[in-house]
Amino acid sequence: MTLPEAFIKRTTELLGDNFGALEKALGETPPTSIRVNNKMDYAPSKNQVPWCETGYYLDERPLFTADPLFHAGVYYVQEASSMFLQQAVMQHFKEARTVLDLCAAPGGKSTLLSQALSENSLLVSNEIIRSRAYILAENLIKWGNPNVVVTNNEPKDFSNLPGFFDAVVVDAPCSGEGMFRKDAGAIDEWSEYNVSLCATRQREILSSVWDSLKEDGILVYSTCTFNREENENNVCWICEELGADLLKIDLQANSDIISSDYGYRFYPHKTKGEGFFISVVRKTSQTNKTSNKIKTDKKGIKIVALNNIPTISLTDTNNWTIINDNNRLNAFSTDRLNDYLLINKQLKCMQSGLLLGEIKGTDFIPSASVALSKRLDKESVETVEVDLNTAILFLKKEAIFLPDSKRGYLLVCYRGQALGWLKNMGNRCNNLYPQEWRIRMKL
Numbered sequence: 001m002t003l004p005e006a007f008i009k010r011t012t013e014l015l016g017d018n019f020g021a022l023e024k025a026l027g028e029t030p031p032t033s034i035r036v037n038n039k040m041d042y043a044p045s046k047n048q049v050p051w052c053e054t055g056y057y058l059d060e061r062p063l064f065t066a067d068p069l070f071h072a073g074v075y076y077v078q079e080a081s082s083m084f085l086q087q088a089v090m091q092h093f094k095e096a097r098t099v100l101d102l103c104a105a106p107g108g109k110s111t112l113l114s115q116a117l118s119e120n121s122l123l124v125s126n127e128i129i130r131s132r133a134y135i136l137a138e139n140l141i142k143w144g145n146p147n148v149v150v151t152n153n154e155p156k157d158f159s160n161l162p163g164f165f166d167a168v169v170v171d172a173p174c175s176g177e178g179m180f181r182k183d184a185g186a187i188d189e190w191s192e193y194n195v196s197l198c199a200t201r202q203r204e205i206l207s208s209v210w211d212s213l214k215e216d217g218i219l220v221y222s223t224c225t226f227n228r229e230e231n232e233n234n235v236c237w238i239c240e241e242l243g244a245d246l247l248k249i250d251l252q253a254n255s256d257i258i259s260s261d262y263g264y265r266f267y268p269h270k271t272k273g274e275g276f277f278i279s280v281v282r283k284t285s286q287t288n289k290t291s292n293k294i295k296t297d298k299k300g301i302k303i304v305a306l307n308n309i310p311t312i313s314l315t316d317t318n319n320w321t322i323i324n325d326n327n328r329l330n331a332f333s334t335d336r337l338n339d340y341l342l343i344n345k346q347l348k349c350m351q352s353g354l355l356l357g358e359i360k361g362t363d364f365i366p367s368a369s370v371a372l373s374k375r376l377d378k379e380s381v382e383t384v385e386v387d388l389n390t391a392i393l394f395l396k397k398e399a400i401f402l403p404d405s406k407r408g409y410l411l412v413c414y415r416g417q418a419l420g421w422l423k424n425m426g427n428r429c430n431n432l433y434p435q436e437w438r439i440r441m442k443l
């Protein structure tokens, strides 16, 4: 790997004698790590990530695409350093009711947040680039937690929601110095000019979203780069210009994580993972709520009783409000319905609540979202357990024959984990796996 001269000079100034160790680590193979969902008992190795109880290192990198459990949302492939967000959540905003993950695709932090936050929380997971927002939605649907909204907005659009969020996570687009060994493209794109461009853009993003954070609310700021311009200097600017107090994170036994004046640094030569910076602050400045005149409007909303829906049922039966939107049935947790309606009105929602399915004539076609949801009552549906080969055929959206199984909608499961639906007609099955999710790779 050839590092840019200017990067070597700047990073040597930052690290002194330790630069050699960093350079050596950047030439090594990056460790592989995954974070496990609570869908099933799954311990992929004995080698846990020390700062995240659901994170594991793997001895080698398998072909994840060939593992149906990956598609079932049993785990998420995430580099280990960024799993430290778990500590920020546990120590500072575990009970937050409404949380925004502003720069969220492909979903590493959002899947972590949706699991770490309390059950009645609501996570708005946003991505500015539409094609990436689709991938974000797919990953969150597969993760299966219901109280998530996926939006496709610019940071400035959140100024319509002053003081709405108890916590905001900004995992900012950055110059990616910490990703050099995983992503050669990050080296090609790196320049001093790009570092300063990124630092300026990060401040713009932070300014735009600041008003949507309530006073006393928590902001998490993170990057995967080493330079101070995009890290400490920006956090110092948040504290002094936007108005916030820096908060500490207890590192527990993780003495190789470096505490700096404005946050915490992960270096590949010190901890097993990629380069990462994270900081947590509490907002002290006032939020101007005068523009908060938005009213939720329930006029024209068609509510459907859960027990009137054929084919499926949800757990926690009493807690859902089901809305019929042009024959698409969406379930929302009743005590957060107003918030959902407000978000739907103010933002471009790609996915909101739990899509149950669609009414077509006399048929009700259950959705992939409900198949993968942790809230589907599996007792209420017919399931079919398939072997590895059949699971892969299903995930490729190819033809499957199950002449000995029941007719009608079947939930396809692999090792007890739902993958999606098919409709069994006896002589053939309609494979209902979403076209855009199908495995395209030759396995």
Ligand SMILES: C[S@@+](CC[C@H](N)C(=O)[O-])C[C@H]1O[C@@H](n2cnc3c(N)ncnc32)[C@H](O)[C@@H]1O
Pocket: 102, 103, 104, 105, 106, 107, 108, 109, 110, 127, 128, 129, 132, 154, 155, 171, 172, 173, 174, 201, 205
């Ligand atoms: C570091 S990545 C986020 C990774 C994600 N948080 C995760 O854990 O999987 C930064 C994201 O910011 C988005 N982004 C780029 N420019 C942006 C902007 N001006 N405002 C907000 N987000 C932006 C990128 O598309 C990218 O998805």
